[in-house]
Amino acid sequence: MRYLRRLLPYVRRHRARIAGGLLCLVLTTALSVASPWVLRYAVDDLTLRVTREKLWLYSGLIVGLVLLEGVFRYYMRMVLISVSREIEYELRGDLFAHLTRLSARYYQSHRVGDIMSRATNDMSAVRNVLGPGIMYTANTVATFVGTVALMLRISPRLLGLALVPLALVSILVRYFGQRIHDRFESVQAQLAEMNVIVQESLSGARVVRAYAQEPHEVARFEAANQEYVRRNRGLIHMFGALYPGIQLLMGTGAVLVLWLGGRMAVAGRITLGEFVAFGAYLAMLHWPMIALGWVVNIFERGEASMGRIAEMLDAPPEIHDDQPEPVARLQGEVEFRSLTFAYDGVPVLRDIDLKVPAGATVAVVGPTGSGKSTLVSLIPRLYEAPPGTVYVDGHDVRRIPLATLRGAVGFVPQETFLFSDTVRENVAFGLSPDGQEVEERVAWAAGVAQLAPDVADFPQGYDTFVGERGITLSGGQKQRTALARALAVLPRILVLDDALSAVDTYTEEGILKGLKQVRSGRTTFLVSHRVSTVKDADLIVVLRDGRIVERGTHDELVSRGGFYADLHRRQLLEEEVERTA
Ligand SMILES: Nc1ncnc2c1ncn2[C@@H]1O[C@H](COP(=O)(O)OP(=O)(O)O)[C@@H](O)[C@H]1O
Ligand SMILES: [Mg+2]
Incomplete structure (x- = not known):
């Protein structure tokens, strides 16, 4: 017994x-x-x-x-x-x-x-x-x-x-x-x-x-x-x-x-x-x-x-508060200091040094498997980085109360997950419920995420059920719902992990334009393999095999003639082909 x-x-x-x-x-x-x-x-x-x-x-x-x-x-x-x-x-x-x-x-x-x-x-x-x-x-x-x-x-x-x-x-x-x-x-x-x-x-x-x-x-x-x-x-x-x-x-x-x-x-x-x-x-x-x-x-x-x-x-909750410092509000400065990270002994990130001032927009590009998703998931401690490697506002993320840390990060994962609930509930997921304000916040977030026009076409608007036993959204609609969910909490740090991949470039442009206004004052991580998504970022870093191999602005990287310039050239060519086709 x-x-x-x-x-x-x-x-x-x-x-x-x-x-x-x-x-x-x-x-x-x-x-x-x-x-x-x-x-x-x-x-x-x-x-x-x-x-x-x-x-x-x-x-x-x-x-x-x-x-x-x-x-x-x-x-x-x-x-x-x-x-x-x-x-x-x-x-x-x-x-x-x-x-x-x-x-x-x-x-x-x-x-x-x-x-x-x-x-x-x-x-x-x-x-x-x-x-x-x-x-x-x-x-x-x-x-x-x-x-x-x-x-x-x-x-x-x-x-x-x-x-x-x-x-x-x-x-x-x-x-x-x-x-x-x-x-x-x-x-x-x-x-x-x-x-x-x-x-x-x-x-x-x-x-x-x-x-x-x-x-x-x-x-x-x-x-x-x-x-x-x-x-x-x-x-x-x-x-x-x-x-x-x-x-x-x-x-x-x-x-x-x-x-x-x-x-x-x-x-x-x-x-x-x-x-x-x-x-x-x-x-x-x-x-x-x-x-x-x-x-x-x-x-x-x-x-x-x-x-x-x-x-x-x-089973121990591996990630939990461990003598946190009394940090109540975060500004959004993110820093990685000689970060090396491994899943089960296999290193996937090596010697990452990157400082992102509060309010800046940094783009992360690189081939699949280069560690982009891993890098951004270390910020809200979805995985645990070694001590002394990831900092927000100068505090080791391990020392910031989890609720404060995660409350400050709006995370749109690569794979969208929506609950089988209404559009409203999905967008309002991170909000504490109090009536009128929630309503406005949901509408605002859906507007920025360019979801509002789609919702207007849904049979019951924001009360439409999605997912199981509701209408099934397209990949792009799902991604925009997830984006609205992240925006609704007014995060200090916004992470978009390839979160617009299923959205067409035209809509994406609209979203990015909207985001730019929202972005000011918000640290933003844009993970993408589309040059069009990242070209206006304050800083672009290129990851390969877990290392930062290039960093700079769009113009700097294009003139350097490395991985990014190559990517840029190929995507220009693709656009050319599309236009003439
Ligand atoms: N949860 C995990 N457990 C073990 N290995 C993982 C896990 N997630 C990703 N990896 C591995 O880590 C490497 C980087 O993955 P990822 O960060 O998803 O790259 P990217 O987002 O750039 O495609 C890949 O080799 C992948 O197989
Ligand atoms: Mg990824």
């Missing part, structure tokens, strides 16, 4: 209610073991003489006991099961909050489908421990103690005989427990695998269609699906053998008790009433014993699932 122990702090918070629920449980059990005891007196008394009054008395007593038991059983379930739901709620909330803090790197090494499976299936397996698991365990213990104590009073010999098969039940359960645990693990793993396949196949629906790979995807799913059934069959196999085994042992116990108990009753060593009550208690032990097998299983599953959840909870 190494992992389940981690639930203790949650359980402790609800201890008063759990205690109440357990009290109800004890009362329920006490009332239920009382019935056969009444039955015992009833049988003995009625064998002497049957009268109407006696019949009413005993049957009334038993009905009363059962009714009262029902009431307490209701409260027991209400309390214990709802507490388990509440703990599940808290744990799930904590898990999600933790997932939001994990860094980009975590999501690169873990598949979303797998995470989803843990957050849902494993979570409910853990919940089963807290609700049914604890309830049935307590119920089993209480019933066992109650019945065995009373059976002992009737006849220790008979009890000894009845307990032999019951002990065998425990052994049977333990034997199967480990096997069930292993098979359940493999079933869960396969379910996660299936989730991954479905999730990838659905999010990649367009690619699948475009390559006419539907049959392949179906076959891939079919194989995984079949494996899931096969593994489940292994689990069913275990259960299939376990339950009849328990039944057989129980039956044997009942036969033994009938045989010996019957002889004892005939010989007058126990009364008929005691014999009847004993049989009733033995029957009452059946369910708890079966529940025991079940409970073992619930705990095994819960332990395995909690292990998987704990693994996520223990």
